[in-house]
Amino acid sequence: MDRRPGGWIDADEPEMVCRASLDAAESARLRDTAQRNGVTVSTLMLGVWASILAAYSGDDDVVFGIVVSNRPPELPNIDSMIGMLVNTLPLRVSVADLIPFWNWLRVLQRGQLDARDYEFTPLAQIHEWSGISRDTPLFETLVAFQNHPGTRIASGPAARSGLLSITDARWTGPTNYPLLLRVGDGVKIDFGLSYYRSRFADATVARMLEDVQTLVRRAVDQPDLGLRDVPSRLQRQLLPLAPLLTDDFSFVPIRHFAS
Numbered sequence: 001m002d003r004r005p006g007g008w009i010d011a012d013e014p015e016m017v018c019r020a021s022l023d024a025a026e027s028a029r030l031r032d033t034a035q036r037n038g039v040t041v042s043t044l045m046l047g048v049w050a051s052i053l054a055a056y057s058g059d060d061d062v063v064f065g066i067v068v069s070n071r072p073p074e075l076p077n078i079d080s081m082i083g084m085l086v087n088t089l090p091l092r093v094s095v096a097d098l099i100p101f102w103n104w105l106r107v108l109q110r111g112q113l114d115a116r117d118y119e120f121t122p123l124a125q126i127h128e129w130s131g132i133s134r135d136t137p138l139f140e141t142l143v144a145f146q147n148h149p150g151t152r153i154a155s156g157p158a159a160r161s162g163l164l165s166i167t168d169a170r171w172t173g174p175t176n177y178p179l180l181l182r183v184g185d186g187v188k189i190d191f192g193l194s195y196y197r198s199r200f201a202d203a204t205v206a207r208m209l210e211d212v213q214t215l216v217r218r219a220v221d222q223p224d225l226g227l228r229d230v231p232s233r234l235q236r237q238l239l240p241l242a243p244l245l246t247d248d249f250s251f252v253p254i255r256h257f258a259s
Helices: 024-036 041-057 101-118 123-130 150-154 202-221
Strands: 015-021 061-069 086-094 141-146 179-185 189-195 250-254
Touching (some): 024 202, 041 141
Parallel strands (some): 061 141
Antiparallel strands (some): 061 086
């Protein structure tokens, strides 16, 4: 952590978010590259985040949270059920193997598929099984991948015909975790890194979000990228951070809405 380590976030502290995005051409190229390699964009982002955490922490064994959907297709009438039906689970990832980046992502994806049978398990139950004190979080960073087709639908045939209109779609609501990476898979792939200033400086968050984009682009441009090459390219993070506040990033507070 950048500042005060450990513990839970004060409920009264405002949450900030730093946003950036790939352009439409880069986003399309990323999807095509992931598809050719037999990997989803969601898995790619999990691998990128694991690599960044390993580089920043100096530890090849990292744990972070993931948001999963509990709508298994084999469950009858699942499409008609009302509710979020989502869960938050810990994901433990090893980035120590000397294998190509895309091969490692395929292994990571197979593990995610195998874990689907347990996606309904409550996080509190997993915490109890772990033997870790309830006063100690299992993880302090979270990844939420949102692949709803909203923005692509909004620019598709239905929208052009006037049959469908989607406007002003946005993420709202605070998180209990010090750092949350939201990825939106629309016409443009959007990134939002939510954080608290009691734990992170703006410059640190901007640098981390820059690294997310850098690793995504390198994975597309360098298909032979080795897994060991990823953390080593981020060794500059071990040096004191200089301010990095440019027009490429926007910092805004997330408003807390009460019903």
